[in-house]
Amino acid sequence: MFEYVWLIPLFPLIGVVINGLLGKKIKNETVIGGIGSLMVFGSFLVSCGILIELLSRSAEERVFEKVLFTWIKSGNFNAEIGFLIDPLSALMIMVVTGVGFLIHVYSIGYMHGEEGFYRYFTYLNLFTFSMLLLVLGNNLLLMFVGWEGVGLCSYLLIGYYFHKKSAGDAGKKAFVMNRVGDFGFLLGLFTLYWYLGQNHNVWTINFRQLAANAHLLPVGGVVTVITLCFFLGATGKSAQLPLYTWLPDAMEGPTPVSALIHAATMVTAGVYMIGRLNFVYIRSHETMMVVAIVGAATAIFAASIGTAQNDIKRVLAYSTVSQLGFMFLAMGVGAFTAGIFHLMTHAFFKACLFLGSGSVIHSMHHALHHAHSHDDPQDMRNMGGLKKQMPITFLTFLVSTIAIAGIPGFSGFFSKDEILWQAFANPLHGDLNIILWATGAIAAGFTAFYMFRLVFMTFFGECRIMEKAKSHLHESPLVITFPLMVLGLLAIVGGYVGIPKLIGELFGGIPNYLEHYLEPVFKGSEEFMAQQLAHGVAHHSPALEWGLMGTSVVIALIGISIAFFLYVVSPSIPAKFTAAFPALHRAVYNKWYVDELYDFLFVNPCKALGNGLWKGFDVVVVDGVVNGVAAIVKGFGGALRNIQTGYVHNYALTMTLGVVVIVAFYLFR
Amino acid sequence: MSQFPLISVMTFLPLLGVVLLFFVPKQSHSAQRGLALLVALATFVVSLPIVTGFQSNAEFQFVEKVPWIAAGPFQMNYHVAIDGISIWLVILTTFIMPIAILSTWTAVENKVKEYMICLLLLEVGMLGAFVSLDLFLFYIFWEVMLIPMYFIIGIWGGKNKIYAAVKFFIYTMVGSLLMLIALVVLYFKGGAGDFSVLRFYDLALDPATQTWLFLAFALAFAIKVPMFPLHTWLPDAHTEAPTAGSVILAAVLLKMGTYGFVRFAMPLFPDATAQFTPLIAVLSVIGIVYAALVAMVQEDVKKLVAYSSVAHLGYVMLGVFALNQQGLSGGMLQMLNHGVSTGALFLIVGFIYERRHTRLITDFGGLAKQMPIFATIFMIVTLSSIGLPGTNGFVGEFLILIGSYESELRWYAVIGTSGVILAAVYMLWMFQRVMFGELNNPKNQTLTDLNAREIVIMLPLLVLIFVMGVYPTPFIDKMSPSLEKLIVHVKSKQTAKAQIPQIPAPQALPAAVLPVEHK
Numbered sequence A: 001m002f003e004y005v006w007l008i009p010l011f012p013l014i015g016v017v018i019n020g021l022l023g024k025k026i027k028n029e030t031v032i033g034g035i036g037s038l039m040v041f042g043s044f045l046v047s048c049g050i051l052i053e054l055l056s057r058s059a060e061e062r063v064f065e066k067v068l069f070t071w072i073k074s075g076n077f078n079a080e081i082g083f084l085i086d087p088l089s090a091l092m093i094m095v096v097t098g099v100g101f102l103i104h105v106y107s108i109g110y111m112h113g114e115e116g117f118y119r120y121f122t123y124l125n126l127f128t129f130s131m132l133l134l135v136l137g138n139n140l141l142l143m144f145v146g147w148e149g150v151g152l153c154s155y156l157l158i159g160y161y162f163h164k165k166s167a168g169d170a171g172k173k174a175f176v177m178n179r180v181g182d183f184g185f186l187l188g189l190f191t192l193y194w195y196l197g198q199n200h201n202v203w204t205i206n207f208r209q210l211a212a213n214a215h216l217l218p219v220g221g222v223v224t225v226i227t228l229c230f231f232l233g234a235t236g237k238s239a240q241l242p243l244y245t246w247l248p249d250a251m252e253g254p255t256p257v258s259a260l261i262h263a264a265t266m267v268t269a270g271v272y273m274i275g276r277l278n279f280v281y282i283r284s285h286e287t288m289m290v291v292a293i294v295g296a297a298t299a300i301f302a303a304s305i306g307t308a309q310n311d312i313k314r315v316l317a318y319s320t321v322s323q324l325g326f327m328f329l330a331m332g333v334g335a336f337t338a339g340i341f342h343l344m345t346h347a348f349f350k351a352c353l354f355l356g357s358g359s360v361i362h363s364m365h366h367a368l369h370h371a372h373s374h375d376d377p378q379d380m381r382n383m384g385g386l387k388k389q390m391p392i393t394f395l396t397f398l399v400s401t402i403a404i405a406g407i408p409g410f411s412g413f414f415s416k417d418e419i420l421w422q423a424f425a426n427p428l429h430g431d432l433n434i435i436l437w438a439t440g441a442i443a444a445g446f447t448a449f450y451m452f453r454l455v456f457m458t459f460f461g462e463c464r465i466m467e468k469a470k471s472h473l474h475e476s477p478l479v480i481t482f483p484l485m486v487l488g489l490l491a492i493v494g495g496y497v498g499i500p501k502l503i504g505e506l507f508g509g510i511p512n513y514l515e516h517y518l519e520p521v522f523k524g525s526e527e528f529m530a531q532q533l534a535h536g537v538a539h540h541s542p543a544l545e546w547g548l549m550g551t552s553v554v555i556a557l558i559g560i561s562i563a564f565f566l567y568v569v570s571p572s573i574p575a576k577f578t579a580a581f582p583a584l585h586r587a588v589y590n591k592w593y594v595d596e597l598y599d600f601l602f603v604n605p606c607k608a609l610g611n612g613l614w615k616g617f618d619v620v621v622v623d624g625v626v627n628g629v630a631a632i633v634k635g636f637g638g639a640l641r642n643i644q645t646g647y648v649h650n651y652a653l654t655m656t657l658g659v660v661v662i663v664a665f666y667l668f669r
Numbered sequence B: 001m002s003q004f005p006l007i008s009v010m011t012f013l014p015l016l017g018v019v020l021l022f023f024v025p026k027q028s029h030s031a032q033r034g035l036a037l038l039v040a041l042a043t044f045v046v047s048l049p050i051v052t053g054f055q056s057n058a059e060f061q062f063v064e065k066v067p068w069i070a071a072g073p074f075q076m077n078y079h080v081a082i083d084g085i086s087i088w089l090v091i092l093t094t095f096i097m098p099i100a101i102l103s104t105w106t107a108v109e110n111k112v113k114e115y116m117i118c119l120l121l122l123e124v125g126m127l128g129a130f131v132s133l134d135l136f137l138f139y140i141f142w143e144v145m146l147i148p149m150y151f152i153i154g155i156w157g158g159k160n161k162i163y164a165a166v167k168f169f170i171y172t173m174v175g176s177l178l179m180l181i182a183l184v185v186l187y188f189k190g191g192a193g194d195f196s197v198l199r200f201y202d203l204a205l206d207p208a209t210q211t212w213l214f215l216a217f218a219l220a221f222a223i224k225v226p227m228f229p230l231h232t233w234l235p236d237a238h239t240e241a242p243t244a245g246s247v248i249l250a251a252v253l254l255k256m257g258t259y260g261f262v263r264f265a266m267p268l269f270p271d272a273t274a275q276f277t278p279l280i281a282v283l284s285v286i287g288i289v290y291a292a293l294v295a296m297v298q299e300d301v302k303k304l305v306a307y308s309s310v311a312h313l314g315y316v317m318l319g320v321f322a323l324n325q326q327g328l329s330g331g332m333l334q335m336l337n338h339g340v341s342t343g344a345l346f347l348i349v350g351f352i353y354e355r356r357h358t359r360l361i362t363d364f365g366g367l368a369k370q371m372p373i374f375a376t377i378f379m380i381v382t383l384s385s386i387g388l389p390g391t392n393g394f395v396g397e398f399l400i401l402i403g404s405y406e407s408e409l410r411w412y413a414v415i416g417t418s419g420v421i422l423a424a425v426y427m428l429w430m431f432q433r434v435m436f437g438e439l440n441n442p443k444n445q446t447l448t449d450l451n452a453r454e455i456v457i458m459l460p461l462l463v464l465i466f467v468m469g470v471y472p473t474p475f476i477d478k479m480s481p482s483l484e485k486l487i488v489h490v491k492s493k494q495t496a497k498a499q500i501p502q503i504p505a506p507q508a509l510p511a512a513v514l515p516v517e518h519k
Helices: A007-026 A029-056 A087-110 A117-136 A140-158 A165-200 A207-212 A222-237 A246-252 A255-264 A266-276 A285-306 A312-332 A336-370 A391-405 A411-425 A432-459 A478-498 A501-506 A513-532 A542-569 A573-580 A582-589 A591-636 A647-667 B006-022 B029-053 B087-103 B112-131 B135-156 B161-189 B197-201 B207-224 B233-240 B243-268 B270-296 B301-322 B325-356 B372-385 B392-406 B410-435 B452-470 B473-493
Strands: A064-074 A077-085 B061-071 B074-082
Touching: A007 A029, A007 A117, A029 A087, A029 A117, A064 A140, A064 B325, A064 B392, A064 B473, A077 A087, A077 A117, A077 A140, A087 A117, A087 A255, A087 A266, A087 A336, A087 A478, A087 A513, A117 A140, A117 A255, A117 A266, A140 A165, A140 A222, A140 A246, A140 A255, A140 A266, A165 A222, A165 A246, A165 B392, A165 B410, A222 A266, A222 A285, A246 A255, A246 A312, A255 A266, A255 A312, A255 A336, A266 A312, A266 A336, A285 A312, A285 A432, A285 A591, A312 A336, A312 A411, A312 A432, A336 A391, A336 A411, A336 A478, A336 A513, A391 A411, A391 A432, A391 A478, A391 A542, A411 A432, A411 A478, A411 A542, A432 A542, A478 A513, A501 A542, A542 A573, A573 A582, A582 A591, A591 B270, B006 B029, B006 B061, B006 B074, B006 B087, B006 B112, B029 B061, B029 B087, B029 B112, B074 B112, B074 B135, B087 B112, B087 B243, B087 B325, B087 B452, B087 B473, B112 B135, B112 B243, B135 B161, B135 B197, B135 B243, B161 B207, B161 B233, B197 B243, B207 B243, B207 B270, B233 B243, B233 B301, B243 B270, B243 B301, B243 B325, B243 B473, B270 B301, B270 B410, B270 B473, B301 B325, B301 B392, B301 B410, B325 B372, B325 B392, B325 B452, B325 B473, B372 B392, B372 B410, B372 B452, B392 B410, B392 B452
Parallel strands: none
Antiparallel strands: A064 A077, B061 B074
């Protein structure tokens, strides 16, 4: 099966070609959507086959490379088009094609009747193709191809409703912010390639060869530079501080896009990249610390903004930024497995949440449309009490919310608790541990609060939509609810592949399957870490682990209770609160004014500089000199004035001048 | 001279077209257009055996050498050949000409015959310049090439054509004269013999002479490239020239400058090359950033594209002067890529200009709705221009950056890399303002999508964008041996660097950040 890995990206590419070239003629939505979905399903089947074969092999034989052809070869530089299968990429292709397929199906219902339906599916397939390249690429450059490719699709899909200025702006912002990150990615690639080549004559960007030669890299020093450059790339793609501002704006795109690209897959690329390069990252303690701090800071910062948003999708967007922060926190403390684990569970419950919000918006939009109202269908203040009309959406949404809040038994609990525990127990960052853990725990509390605030505002209480529209609210069709149900189920059970040892022992020694599965990928780094810290590894008692677990559950429950109190028991309090602290509310509501700050610091100065250089230097200085010369020439000869009529004359002039110079040289030599 | 004179046939075939055009009646415009197109297509077909027959080695191939002028001490030969450095530029020229002729099929209605004659003469000049191995012959072709261009701008240009043409003329004259003087000096330094550039390669010139001669050659070439701060003729020339003029200017004429560096300035003056590398790197990097910033605030689409050219050529120069395999291959590749992508961009600007007779960004908006095919093509070309992986632009840019990063130009590469951000900003912002948003200008609501002729023009360029992006190997393989030979030649002829005062490179960051270990 491994030999056929190239089929996985090929299927969606076929979809791109068919729908891109013929979609306009096909017109039939079922055919277009069917082709798009089936292609991804094909990839999913091949991925399943690969996972099965991988599991049937022994741990040492779970790595496989399939090279198709040489892409760029120049001097000692060589980049192939080739695919790498290992436990990490096999897991990722399952998530990408599995969740991707469900979202494709969902889109058939959600995008029904949209202008440019074929365009949508072309982009969505193109995205899947790029994401699979990113995940499967056997070298850094091919990963970069996917890396930029998903950025492009993100740009195209955010700007899908291109006639809206806000959509165009958001798309451009996403692309440019991502490019800032790509700048870092490229520099990281250059430095890594150059350093190993220059000093050890290992000229490669192939992942396996890099891993095999990782011991040649120093600890710290240049590796810190390399990893920080790559991390800049990750902050762009995965919307971390300081490059996160594009993601909330990206909600301008259709909702399934938000689910697929801006929650489940693309934005996790940064986490995946660190996982892929774990053997480099582990060699820089400084970078690991930066990653952990940025992750924790983003987690709490974005969560704080999420508490004050009224647009249902924006809440989820900030939630995504915050959850990605948790993943980076995990990577930064060396808990790679935990980070990838959370990536997976997050893909399930966040995709479900976004699709659920899409279902709500879909229904709201219809109802408001029938009532000829211009109210915003995404504003939670217009919703309320929807659980009656939309039971399936409500139930799946609730399950996923419980999962993200970290209530025991649901997937998010296992992965998030693992991260928090590792943040506390890891031996890498000394006394910083407590702060990292506390930040994460508080952010988790915020998460529980704003997510339940969302649920209560949307599904509970009085229905605040106008009376005329109320009767038009209805549950979405099966094509939409089916993916919701599957993802909702995964949001519950998805976490049982990674049960912590502590709990596993309680139930008769259930192993942590995921940790075991990913061991071949991260073993080297873990051994390196243990070796570096041979003397300083602290052993924590099970009592402490139980205690921390209990604490985080209690914090989550407090968050939920506050939300319940504020938005169900006495909904008048939030308004009073905002009235009491207007400045604070304004600041949070306006996202701490970060966009305005960036405009002030970067965007406006760049424009001013461009204008200044153009009108100042080009026009005044350089052209001043040139036009001065022109004036002198004109003054002397006057021949240049009659270009249009006397062109033969000028032609002769040029040639004569040339000849004169030659002859002069010959004569006066 | 036993073999078929392929190069001469190709080079002078357009001249045959010129002669034939004289016999076409003045009024039958379509016959004139058809004839010119036919000749250009024939030239392209004739040039194809060069690719198929080219052996991937460092030798000059298809050589033709006959004595030409012997006047006093001067011995000029008609000496033409192709190697890995010129092969793709020649093909680019023959490839782009039919497209250029088609591009102004309907737009130019005034003096069609003269216009076509100018275009075909231009092709002779360009091809001749790329294949000449005799410096004097090169100079002749160089001049032959400039004059038709000057007329194309001055006669068939836009509102400000006179100003633009004069500016083009002044810049060009300065460059040509300096080169001519340097050429003559070089000849006398070389002792008795011919003007063969191969002979001059082997001269051992003292560093001082090299410095002066390099400066003269480099100035002529730098104007053509154009390098900052000699670039201000370009936005005007591009803006005023008819579409075909802009396309040829961008696709081929600018490459004459970069080609000049690779073929002449660098191998002829190795010591001076080493001496001036930091300066050229500085100017290239300034060009990349400066042009991008200025492009960002342009109100005229065509001017914006012109400034983007300056930035792209900045990359080419950076890669070429990295003087290693990746940098040079990347530079050469980027010359082709720029020809394809920027040529395509000028065609695109031409399409909307022909429809609306304006190029101001603010006059547009929302065109994507009205012109979906145009929108798709424009998008692909835009992405190619900003170097998205999978398109041609990426491969060249990447090789340039990694090549210069490996060389002594590391910090310039870092700054150059930041250009990828700026390129995205100015291109996408322009695209957004022209194509996205509401279609609220009534004049835009009646626009028609591309017609068959326009799609046919764009199709080969689109194919190349993807082919060169996904499978650049054949392009790189054909040029690699010649580039390797060039690198060895220049580096081996550089005398002990200690004797040459190096222009100090600015240290962008303290060395402590990046430990450089030379072993």
